Amino acid sequence: MEIFTYGFIQRAFIVGFFISVMTPMIGNIIVLKRLSSVGDALSHASLAGVAIGLCFSYSPVVVAVLFSCLAALGIEYFRRFFPRYSEISTTLVLSLGVGLAAVFSGFVKNAAGFNSFLFGSIVAISPAETLAVTLLSVMVIIISLLLYRELFYIAFDEEGAALSGVKVKTINFVFTLLTAIVVSVSARTVGALVISSLMVIPVACAMIISKSYRSNIIYSVIFAVIFTTAGLVISCFWDIAPGGTIVLIGIAALILLLPFRRK
Amino acid sequence: MTLEVKDLSFDYPDKNILSDISFKVDEGDFLCILGTNGTGKSTLLKLMLGILKIQKGEILIDGISSKKFKEYKDIAYVSQKATGFNQDFPATVYEVVAAGLYSRRGFLKFPRKSDRKKIEKALEMVGMFELKDRLIGRLSGGQQQRVFIAKAIVSSPKMIFLDEPTVGIDVNAVDSICCLLGDLNKQGYTIIMVTHDLSSVIHHSNKILMLSENEPCRMFDTNEFLNQNYSSQYPHHKEGH
Ligand SMILES: Nc1ncnc2c1ncn2[C@@H]1O[C@H](COP(=O)(O)OP(=O)(O)OP(=O)(O)O)[C@@H](O)[C@H]1O
């Protein structure tokens, strides 16, 4: 138990808690809009940002946020040309991210640094990062609550929402940027390859049992907090990558929940 | 609330759709818009709702040009594709109807206590109150259409536009939805409805607009319409209904 008195472990739990509250709030909308692969596309774009940042000795997190935002705008841009096949545009951006990350990671001297962004690292979180993630999470949570109804309407029926006066373009834009920031900032802790799973798996678990939109959001947050906390505890004791552990716990829970599917 | 369309024409880039359409809807009217596929019925609705920009002519709502008209909360719309949502979407009937309240209220406006009553009343009016906590995707097509009508009337509009609300619904459900619309009309709602299903709705309506390709549109009183052309086709219509 003495392990939990270490500052960096405590920070990992604080950061893990906030990430696991905000990620499914964004994830709900993404899944319900049938854009589950957006998280993947953005996280790969932010990996490209990390690689380029490390190559040219800029702050990898800052370049990652920048790339992730650009990628998000790119997805929205391509989506206009294939409105009913939005997976084309996410795949385009994902490929671009993978391509850039692969090319530039070859020039990165500090390979361990790059790897910590792939699967996350709880020892890597500084007090300043803890503060940044906490503030960001609070911001994301507040914005998604303020836009609760608009986001619901857009996810349910984008055209109908536009027709009845919801500012769909503006809200989609704000939401896309939020997603990009969430993905790139969380990548540091849980890992770029894992963050999109944290957006989708808790929501998928919630959809098995929830009986309304509201309960879907609440359940998905509860699931995410449980998975993350359990994953961090296990990775502390056995010294394994937290991101991977969290995802494996989530998938296991999902499979256990399947028999309880709502009728 | 009245609506007047004056010399309205509309072209899509590659096609002329509406030319020189004029008609008038008075408060308390129930107007059916008829026409074969592609004659521009949905386009006309979208022009009246301000979703498409007017190219030529004019639409006056309560005497105000639709370009300057602001009170869109007085107008509700059930689109042709209302029931085309993802049937696995986790939302209750109640949550869907609630969306009808916040849309035109504007950005960042919070729900009020009275909203709950409004939503429950709308659900009662369409006979869906008992199912309010059910997932929307688990209802039948006719029940879903009722929910979308509840979503339209929940904001207490004065005028309701419906685009083919009875497509893909069995005959009994069509009749009950048309009766529901007739009742709403009697309570004072002005109704403008595009339909191919004239036989079910005709005796609730009082005006009929016929759109046809390459011909000017024609406006009828329902009675006049029945007596003139179609009495043989709708024999079960009773006078004075
Ligand atoms: N966005 C668009 N761009 C170009 N042409 C369009 C567009 N929308 C509709 N049209 C064309 O305009 C015509 C009228 O379309 P509209 O949807 O108004 O017909 P409608 O009378 O509602 O038909 P339906 O009975 O099938 O619903 C059609 O020929 C259609 O091909």
Ligand SMILES: [Mg+2]
């Ligand atoms: Mg149509």
